[in-house]
Amino acid sequence: MKMPKINPQILKWARETAGLTIEEAVKKIVLNGTKDTTATERLTKLESGETEPTRSLLLKMAKQYHRPLITFYMSSPPRQGDRGQDFRTLSGLASNKANAWLDTLIRNVQARQGVLQAALEDEEESDTLQFIGSMKMEDGVPAVLESIQNTIHFNLSEFCSQRSPIEAFTLLREKVEAIGVFVLLMGDLGSHHTKIDPEIFRGFALANNIAPFVIINDQDSRAAWSFTLLHELTHLWLGQTGVSGARPEKEIEKFCNDVASEFLLPSNELITIERGQSYEEIYLYINHFANSRNLSNSMVAYKLFRRGQIDKAIWSRLNEAFQKLWFESQTNKKNKNKDRTGGPDYYIVRRQRVGTALINHVQRMMSGGILTTTKAGKILGVKAQNVHSLIGL
Secondary structure, three states, X not given: OOOOOOOHHHHHHHHHHOOOOHHHHHHHOOOOOOOOOOHHHHHHHHHHOOOOOOHHHHHHHHHHOOXXXXXXXXXOOOOOOOOOXXXXXXXXOOOHHHHHHHHHHHHHHHHHHHHHHHHHHHOOOOOOOOOOOOOOHHHOHHHHHHHHHHHHOOOHHHHHOOOOHHHHHHHHHHHHHHOOOEEEEOOOOOOHHHOOOOOOOOEEEEOOOOOOEEEEOOOOOHHHHHXXXXXXXXXXXXXXXXXXXXXXXXXXXXXXXXXXXXXXXXXXXXOOOOOOOOHHHHXXXXXXXXXXXXXXXXXXXXXXXXXXXXXXXXXXHHHHHHHHHHHHHHHHHHHHHHOOOOOOOHHHHHHHHHOHHHHHHHHHHHHOOOOOHHHHHHHHOOOHHXXXXXXXX
């Protein structure tokens, strides 16, 4: 059967929604110029319909534009992907490229969630999760907080006593995954060239009552992961699908932050900042307090600000200082890694990002014949040939 012709509008739409200019795209797809035509002119002609792409070029476009090959054979560009509600306040920080990467990441998660939900329904183990959408903002922070605490059976003392923020997060993640929420660590599209800054995207909640997902941007500091998980969990309790950023200016974001911060740091555990203390003294106190409890120093500062113990100017200054401190630690970490040979095992890193719950579900459904290797790879975000090594079958 003869394949339909390519709609040139699709070529342009796919490039633009990937956040690429003409000049950037020709480099990505390795499109060379000819004797009479430059590379950019060649792509312009392809997008205007003057010439048609070869299949090999379409395959390159599909990979670099992060689109399935079949997309290029559609009669018209699809509608804008639904990222749910956008809870972010960006102040012009998000470039077209960053938002394009974010949309691609969200599409990826939604596709994975769809395959998993279908498999769970086929397995007839798709119990409806009653806590999804069980609360509303009008119920108030204490009521939502109590509902989450009673559901996940979390022990704060145990969390604070862990040896590191990552071990504390792992403990919290296990509690959350035990109630049926899948928690993924995702901050890029599979390479360091597509890293999404936490200022652009910190977390994403997919409020489905069979297979809900929480995505945490692992480009953020590890001490912040637990806070983000609880923030997104609150969105699930409110029945909200959407993406959150780093600037909590909208009322819904303040509400979710208040639930998360009260969860990890109850108001009665805060030592009062003395009147007249210098900025430097407050900075040192917060840093020590946060580190001793596996908490984000930015979260402790936010809590003090919300309680009125420090003003907005001090909070903003502290936030900027803690972000700078984290950035410097990341730079030092990168420099140390350059001196090392090799790196962390691919499967160890992948298992951490995917989470134990998702791996266990896929493993069980493959053993039961519910999932093919191809669909398992789709859910786990790996190639089919890597599935068995990842899940240990």
